[in-house]
Amino acid sequence: MLFDDDPAMKETIVSVLVPVAVPRAYTYRVPAGVSVVPGTIVKVPLGPREVLGAVWDGEPDAGINSNKLKVISRVYETARPLDEELRRFIDWVANWTLSPPGMVLRMVLRSEEALEDEPPISGVRRRKGQMPERMTPARQKVLDVTENGVAWTKSSLAQAAGVSTSVIDGLLQQEVLESVALPAVAPSPAPQVEFAQTKLTPAQQVASDGLVASFGKGAAVSLIDGVTGSGKTEVYFEAIAEALRRGHQALVLLPEIALTEQFLRRFEKRFGVYPAEWHSEITPKKRGRVWRGVASGDVRVVIGARSALFLPFADLGLIIVDEEHDGAFKQDDRVPYNARDMSVVRGHLSRFPVVLASATPSVESRVNADLGRYQRFELPERASGAALPDLKAIDMRQNGPSRGRWIAPELFQAMKEAFADGAQSLLFLNRRGYAPLTLCRTCGHRFQCPHCSSWLVEHRFQKRLVCHHCGHNESVPKACPSCNTVDSLVACGPGVERIAEEVENLFPDARTLILSSDLPGGPERLRREMKIVEDGGADIVIGTQLVAKGHNFPKMRLVGVIDADLGLAHGDPRAAEKTFQLLAQVTGRAGRVTGGGKGFLQTYSPDHPVLKALMSQDRDAFYNAEIEARRATGLPPFGRLAALVISGPDKLATEGYARALARGAPNEAAVTLLGPAEAALAMIRGRYRFRLLLMAPRQFDLQAYIRQWLDNGPKATKGLRVQVDVDPQHFL
């Protein structure tokens, strides 16, 4: 610092953004002799505790009583300051989502261990000449392995010798082995751009060339719109290769469920190494390593779930959002953002290409491509040359199964043939548990959740009644709680467990398997069972929506949708879109590799336009109709509007606030409240939500209006959450 002895300079104060829900950056003193720049990561006292923060841009708040100011307690000098582009991104996201900027920063600084240098790894090594007091077979194995004097980590040595770590502890105790410090982990090897170039089909080549050509031209967004199995991944791998050639880092965002070993292997096949992973199940230590590697530039490619978007990349030059239509890119709590949209924003602010890929793009992205905001690359055929599956509706009014059964004769017949051929079948039903409703056949009592009044779902495995909204669960009673009649309860309707029961009756010799997120054993077991299906170790799979994405099942030839109408009747304005996407993805599993796939959609409304478009494999028919309908009703993404989801502690208050917000809107903002009939009163996690559409001219700052309303509105707006649910393309 220049004028070190100038008293005025000793009083340096700066803005520091702290990771809490306060409306603006706070002001802190900088210790004498220390220099910080915007983006420097610091630790500061805040109330009774110390928190991480980052020095922020802009003049510090001069209005704060100077004897209230506290001093920065620590400066992380080895951590690279958050760069200008990341800081602008944080501010942008905070403004768009109506969140305090500190809460967005929190997503960037989520790995505190990343900021500490990793302690050296301790290893063990053989001490020359020392022998254990008593020799045992396990000890001998350890001695054999360590004979050459090379140092091992405890766990890898235990594994290599085939013994438990306690054997090693014993030998350490007797000083046969000694502890040594191992060098810190070497940076992971860089992906090799030319490791194994895949042979592309002509359509893939066109798309790949187009993506490569979009580099160096600023913020170009491309949509890869290709049917299931068309090889979108191979195409965007070439974009990653180009980013790497240009010396940039690349980020691939996937819905959490699609982050699979299978995907990592595909990456390895192309680039020779595994990419860095970032998702909720990464251990804190690995998390810290990836965070630091990303910031230093050692890590070149990250494959991650939505939160990876907030990593502090040293030089990010490409984002891929695969399965861009997927709802898992939306975060619902804390900062409610859509990682697909915020990826487009990050690319825009940092002027690099962003690639959105899907077999069933969101209506928003289709519209953006139609309007020329996005470049579109179509892949109309499967890369393997296999034909798309042959889809057929089964009219359940005429050709349904007998009472108490759920699989129609025609579907059963097809399953029989597939089984005889040694092919896999998938029965899809997006309903967990055994039965969605339980009632008393004596008095008609229906089991309802005491917290949110939705039906309790019977789970026969766990012998419990479970609320799928709030998680409440109770055991199944012997007698009806209303009329006390014993053994009078009946299960109504099917869930996957009930379908599995029927399949086991129909196919006693087949290997059946349920794939559902709630089965005992957790994600670990689910991964194992996915692998079993992948390797052909099951004949008939009964699955919920998690079979729709991520995993590729090479032996699957038949898909039966048990209830194709489920989801179409929802009040959600995106119900038709979601159903189309889900069913297209699920039926697309059939014959993806082998060809010759077949699909059956059991329905009571075979003439529904969504199902008709699905069955004719005519995606454009669906999108054109849906886009027209949205345009006509002014639903997103039309009408220059922001769609807001408002949720609050109780229905009446929430509705009241929403109406007040709508009423108070200035003239230039036209406001529509979507009432319960159209859409909006849905129970989600025990909270009433509903959808409010605020339409405003582009130049009108809706976010500012809403923020002001929240700040100055009725006091009871505290529990209220406002969520912007529209893509920001209009505002870039």
Add this chain to the structure above:
DNA sequence: AGCACGCCGACT
């Protein structure tokens, strides 16, 4: 009295 909750405001 002793404490478990829940609500509320402050945090620079």
Add this chain to the structure above:
DNA sequence: GTCGGCGTGCTC
């Protein structure tokens, strides 16, 4: 988001 303060209501 997290903490402390303070009120309520319940138990020893």
